[in-house]
Amino acid sequence: MAKNHVTTTINGEPVEFLCETQQTLLDVLRDELQLTGSKEGCASGDCGACSVMVDDRLVCSCLVMGVEAEGSSIETIEGMADGENLHPLQQKFLENAALQCGICTPGFLIAAKSLLEKNPDPTETEVRYWLAGNLCRCTGYDKIIRSVLEVAAEAKGA
């Protein structure tokens, strides 16, 4: 079967790709575009390791088909830092040892960024429920939650 031609914007750059109909957006990002920062932990939308933004909406890219990305704007972990300047969440995760193995980290960062864009001053409970779709098996979430709250507090103070 012929491949589908899709036109998108990824991390601010125009991107065209060809994909098979059954390929998910995650498959396309990883296998066709070599953007391997989004991870596959379950392929069923249960772990959040593949979290990306599609038209400002937080989604599991394993639950979006590649062809559905036509005309949309996608943000992935690869676009989070501004050149060599890390996003405050990235910097805080490093300072607070909020990652151990690091496989879930891109998904958490994307999800946390989307939270702070919607709700710049969340409570601990709001952070915990927003990030409840992202699984981490290493950290017990403590340092991740603290990092998000600290970034929010610092932005407020700035």
Add this chain to the structure above:
Amino acid sequence: MSGNANGYKWIGTRTIRPDGVDKVTGRAAFGADFALPGMLVGKILRSPHAHARILSIDSSKAEALPGVKAIVTSADFPEIPPSEAIKGSSPPNYRHLSQNLMAREKVLYDGHAVAAVAATSAAVASEALSLISVEYEVLPHVTDVLEAMKPDAPVLHDDLFTGGVEPKPDKPSNVAKRVEFAIGDIDAGFADADVVVERDYSTEGIHQGYIETHAVVANMGEDGQATIWCSSQGHFMVRQYTAGLLNMNIGDIKVTPAEIGGGFGGKTTVYLEPVALLLSRKSGHAIKMVMTRDEVFRATGPTSGSAMTIKIGAKKDGKITAAEADLKFFAGAFPGAPVHLGCMCGFTPYDIENVKAVGFDVVTNRPKAISYRAPGAPIAAFAIESAIDELAGKLNIEPLALREMNAAREGTRTAYGPTLGVVGFEETLEAAKTHPHFSEPLGPDQGRGIASGYWFNVGGESSASVSVNEDGSVTVTSGAPDIGGSRASLCIMAAEVFGIDIGEVRAVIGDTNATAFNRHTGGSRVTFALGMVVVNAAEDCIVQLRTAAAKIWDIDVEAVVWEEGEARPAGDNAGKFEPLSLGDLAAKTPMTGGPISSEKSSNVQGPGPAFGTHICDVEVDRETGHVKILRYTAIQDAGRAIHPGYVEGQMQGGVAQGIGWALNEEYIYGDDGRLQNPGFLDYRIPVASDLPMIDTVIVEVPNPTHPYGVRGVGEIPIIPPMAAVANAIEDAVGMRLTDLPMSPPKVLEALENGG
């Protein structure tokens, strides 16, 4: 940063990990992130049956499918006879490993690999799997440990005879082994007791639950030299096991470690690597294989479930006189449950004169159990620490006080042999008692539980090199994968020895050709054991640097000291020459005898055993049976925290896993022997909204064998939580729950039966 309260420059500081930026920007390459030109996709066909004889495998239709390049079954792998099952002095059992890799005469669990294909795309490989026809004769199966021990149980292996019993049984059974650890006179100890508690406990099989599934790229060169890229807890382990399974020379295989996305003991064996290499040999292409989450649950991990009986007796004043454990652990399809470790660790927190712990390693129609964080110890501790709590209640002694009265200390003899050296158990109890959490008031249906845990920790074979680069920066190359920040701790120790800025040190994990042999990352060993090797190598470099400076100044090497990152003339020569920094000396190596570097290998001994004590508050919802964790404090003797942030992280992560084990996680098998919850939706690990912040207290009672006092920290924190939660539930609603997980239906049932 210069100096901190402990007198060190870098030890105990919260530096940024050297591999950190790559991990927050998505650049770090994990197992599934590697690719080679022209590689094929490999997939595995798995058994839908718990126990069946394979009558035939017909792959002709799959072979005819365009895009299919190779198919392998067990017939393509060398058969390993019993006489060659053990190579060298230690596990694995290669015969079992081979049978687990690819089923031979029988499939032994739902998910057991039967065949593998390599094809030009994932879609073609999946279609090919559906075209392979396997004819099975379904056999009766058994997934429960007590059922598997019955005389009329279906027998998994005709050649398995119970070890550790006299006389040797004349019939095969599912009991692979009996172990016993005992000291004193158990009967006299119970006769001496005023109060005795005795109760049965059980735990279910649970999975390590790493978020990264198993992944590999393997390429067999035309000259027979193989290269493997994969994530594992030990690339030397992958090399050794793959060579053993395929009858290859170890030197013909190079394994490059990818970043590893969690292991927790579950990535200490091979599932894919030899299969991928065989598919590569047969197809002439590199092969990539990535497991699905369904495959991870059905065919990897898990840890054992158990049936246990614990009996403890004490005098009225609280002195424990006797303790007995009967532990039955299921191993899955092949022997190897960590029941001996449960027997060793369970009673070790206490100084008890009369102890008997008996364990049984039992095979069942489940995936073969593999290590999970302090293997065996959390299972035994759930039962034993629950029994200690019950005993405290019967004696009317506060549970922490009962632990203090009986606490193991330096000189305490353990039931498994060694006498404890310098340990910090009493210090953890003291820290618990004085923590504000311990005396915070509780509300209705709320309760507080205490539990402790012991793990011996591991050293082992370790190799690393330290090189001073031409500009004076330092590279530390070691061969044990970094699964939780160990590169940061190795950098800190090297920077401390050299007395240089942490930014001047880089730690890398070398492939199997870059360093000598390393035991895999496990047993909480890396910061301790690799740390010792790195410190020794760095100290050797400093001798070389002093020698170089002595040559430049034309004085004796004894007259040169190394201080604050530079060589200084000392004694009579003090002040006569300008100090030479690491950079100065590095630039002059062509004139002073050549590059400064040191490679050290050692079988590191003397890991500091360690203890932890946890405090857990819960609230029980009487309407739904839901148990909410309100507050949690974990206290642990780390010996010395090299990087406190990652020590706390190990503690918090271990607690979270333990809470999952306590409340939610379980393998659920149907009557047909098929796993019913092989996904993260139905096998529910704790999410952020399930947990509170997890408070940590790091106690530091230095390990005398380590230059900075390090004890292993990774495993202790998963040992106490299940009992801490159970004891808290008992405190809240007056019911002792004895079967894990303590999920809402079980709690509700217990409440309805008169809690």
